[in-house]
Amino acid sequence: MKTNRLEAFSDGVLAIIITIMVLELKIPEGHTLESLKPIIPTFITYILSFVYLGIYWNNHHHLMHASDTVNGKVLWANLHLLFWLSLFPFATGYMGENHFEYLPTAVYGFVLLMASLAWGILFYVLRQKHSNQTIFRKAYNRVWKAYTSTGLYAIGTVISFFYPVIAISIYVLVAILWFIPNKQLEKTIITN
Amino acid sequence: MKTNRLEAFSDGVLAIIITIMVLELKIPEGHTLESLKPIIPTFITYILSFVYLGIYWNNHHHLMHASDTVNGKVLWANLHLLFWLSLFPFATGYMGENHFEYLPTAVYGFVLLMASLAWGILFYVLRQKHSNQTIFRKAYNRVWKAYTSTGLYAIGTVISFFYPVIAISIYVLVAILWFIPNKQLEKTIITN
Amino acid sequence: MKTNRLEAFSDGVLAIIITIMVLELKIPEGHTLESLKPIIPTFITYILSFVYLGIYWNNHHHLMHASDTVNGKVLWANLHLLFWLSLFPFATGYMGENHFEYLPTAVYGFVLLMASLAWGILFYVLRQKHSNQTIFRKAYNRVWKAYTSTGLYAIGTVISFFYPVIAISIYVLVAILWFIPNKQLEKTIITN
Amino acid sequence: MKTNRLEAFSDGVLAIIITIMVLELKIPEGHTLESLKPIIPTFITYILSFVYLGIYWNNHHHLMHASDTVNGKVLWANLHLLFWLSLFPFATGYMGENHFEYLPTAVYGFVLLMASLAWGILFYVLRQKHSNQTIFRKAYNRVWKAYTSTGLYAIGTVISFFYPVIAISIYVLVAILWFIPNKQLEKTIITN
Numbered sequence: 079m080k081t082n083r084l085e086a087f088s089d090g091v092l093a094i095i096i097t098i099m100v101l102e103l104k105i106p107e108g109h110t111l112e113s114l115k116p117i118i119p120t121f122i123t124y125i126l127s128f129v130y131l132g133i134y135w136n137n138h139h140h141l142m143h144a145s146d147t148v149n150g151k152v153l154w155a156n157l158h159l160l161f162w163l164s165l166f167p168f169a170t171g172y173m174g175e176n177h178f179e180y181l182p183t184a185v186y187g188f189v190l191l192m193a194s195l196a197w198g199i200l201f202y203v204l205r206q207k208h209s210n211q212t213i214f215r216k217a218y219n220r221v222w223k224a225y226t227s228t229g230l231y232a233i234g235t236v237i238s239f240f241y242p243v244i245a246i247s248i249y250v251l252v253a254i255l256w257f258i259p260n261k262q263l264e265k266t267i268i269t270n
Numbered sequence: 271m272k273t274n275r276l277e278a279f280s281d282g283v284l285a286i287i288i289t290i291m292v293l294e295l296k297i298p299e300g301h302t303l304e305s306l307k308p309i310i311p312t313f314i315t316y317i318l319s320f321v322y323l324g325i326y327w328n329n330h331h332h333l334m335h336a337s338d339t340v341n342g343k344v345l346w347a348n349l350h351l352l353f354w355l356s357l358f359p360f361a362t363g364y365m366g367e368n369h370f371e372y373l374p375t376a377v378y379g380f381v382l383l384m385a386s387l388a389w390g391i392l393f394y395v396l397r398q399k400h401s402n403q404t405i406f407r408k409a410y411n412r413v414w415k416a417y418t419s420t421g422l423y424a425i426g427t428v429i430s431f432f433y434p435v436i437a438i439s440i441y442v443l444v445a446i447l448w449f450i451p452n453k454q455l456e457k458t459i460i461t462n
Numbered sequence: 463m464k465t466n467r468l469e470a471f472s473d474g475v476l477a478i479i480i481t482i483m484v485l486e487l488k489i490p491e492g493h494t495l496e497s498l499k500p501i502i503p504t505f506i507t508y509i510l511s512f513v514y515l516g517i518y519w520n521n522h523h524h525l526m527h528a529s530d531t532v533n534g535k536v537l538w539a540n541l542h543l544l545f546w547l548s549l550f551p552f553a554t555g556y557m558g559e560n561h562f563e564y565l566p567t568a569v570y571g572f573v574l575l576m577a578s579l580a581w582g583i584l585f586y587v588l589r590q591k592h593s594n595q596t597i598f599r600k601a602y603n604r605v606w607k608a609y610t611s612t613g614l615y616a617i618g619t620v621i622s623f624f625y626p627v628i629a630i631s632i633y634v635l636v637a638i639l640w641f642i643p644n645k646q647l648e649k650t651i652i653t654n
Numbered sequence: 655m656k657t658n659r660l661e662a663f664s665d666g667v668l669a670i671i672i673t674i675m676v677l678e679l680k681i682p683e684g685h686t687l688e689s690l691k692p693i694i695p696t697f698i699t700y701i702l703s704f705v706y707l708g709i710y711w712n713n714h715h716h717l718m719h720a721s722d723t724v725n726g727k728v729l730w731a732n733l734h735l736l737f738w739l740s741l742f743p744f745a746t747g748y749m750g751e752n753h754f755e756y757l758p759t760a761v762y763g764f765v766l767l768m769a770s771l772a773w774g775i776l777f778y779v780l781r782q783k784h785s786n787q788t789i790f791r792k793a794y795n796r797v798w799k800a801y802t803s804t805g806l807y808a809i810g811t812v813i814s815f816f817y818p819v820i821a822i823s824i825y826v827l828v829a830i831l832w833f834i835p836n837k838q839l840e841k842t843i844i845t846n
Contacts, residue, residue: 090285282477
């Protein structure tokens, strides 16, 4: 199977996830300023999830770009990643509607953690397949970002049960961390 | 009509089915561990349906790959398959929300059975059209998997009315059966 | 603008319409055979709408195939068609949930009628643009099907207020009419 | 990253937004003419939002057409635009269900305003990247339309709190303004 077909399918799924998430932003009953208040936490979570999915879409493209064909392993590793990303609308609505309570914040962190691990598996499977390809190895030689964020998600998930505010701060921090462009990576891919 | 357009449309529909299914995972009221319990069966069903749709997407690609153009018959046989697959979110939510009760488990099995038969029809129509093409005939000469799973879905649907747990075990078993890669098929398609 | 981009967008919209329609098939409360009864009318309507959208998708492809570029007029005539088609999930749920009552059946017919008129406008705009192109004119010289079905939708919409069953029979009849392949059209397009 | 991939993703998101918006058109309980009345405002808003999204899709294509590759800045400016457009279904349902009340009308205007500003940012980022490209500068030299509509959205948002009817008239006016084809723009892009 060609990579571009897997990429088109993944793009489609990501586009749908990022868009149906808005359905969790329930229309408030009433039209006073007061009635808008309860959906503010969901709106904030919506922004955070939107940014995360944007980051995943962008990184997914870079990862796939370094590969040309896919085998069964890559296909299922990719579907496994999409599975956890598909839970974003649920996790977003759950945390938002419950106003950052202990358990929902932990569930949100857990989904982030699992997506991060699924990303790691996809990366590992792709690297294995391209062990001799210099570009791939070079570009992804130091994936400290991925390790750091996986660790931070795990910490965030646990902290949620005690201080949800700190957990959410960690989730926001990781998003910012990914937002900063990975110059080296882009250069290696573009110049090759 | 070119095959790749039918494939793009089918991919789109499959990507949407696999993604909107998460909307059946209703956000629980409350934020206690207790409130998460009732959605566990839906979550388990969600995983199973996700795997099934992933398998269908993968197999659909292989089937279409063996063909180059489509006629009216193929087009409608394909839409017929998509029709039954489009009922996955409904069947998933119905079985999950009713915690694997007799009738919902049978309905889930029935949708699996009909999708399987629709697959068989699509396969038959495509083979008829490519009767002289050696690659197609070779690759799909022994589709024992398809026959076996259709039979198992039928058994599962009937058993649902007596022992739903056994029916679900059968559905899981068939999914595992498809998960094991069909080496021969892949080889024949790649080498030609 | 190239035709293929308009086609890809239209395909996307059609794929989403055909798929989210299943969300109108509300999961019944309870798990008895009795509880499934109320959704049977929606399920029947769902099948009808699915077939209609399949027909539109197929015909849309043929129409676009006869054209190579699009201008502003074509673009908006196309969006106008997509607008009425986007109301299919609403009309399906409305007629199904109200068990083929007078008004909902008329609303369903009205949406079919408007989609049919929108199709006529798109066809007219495209023909105007390709007045010199022989293939286009030949293939679409006798669009008696389109005129007949528009007329039948109008009759069906009016009859709905008196005999909904007859109206629905008409809607089914038109679907069957379109299901029968238009040999001449296919030939003209393929051989040119 | 190639422009066409960003475009395909944006097209997908826009196709989904324009289609799931219909889910905000809640199926009325009952089947009398009276029961249809409450959804008329949502239906009117639905038409307006549909036209707006059609305009954005069309303009987005023209803007992207003038560019060939995208960098990180363009990517995020584009996601920022998609974020505000993704709120259309929410804003549509909120204004429609509340029958053009003060606050919902202002929220609708605010979403239009932010999408308009996001469009401006995307335009600015793209122009910066193509400062030497004559076609781009020429075609977008006089974007008075964008400035005018941004201003009108801001006015509309404020007026909503006093005379919602006037605010909505402004929103309709801007849509009409964009509906009139920008001859010069099209010519410049086509002839180059």
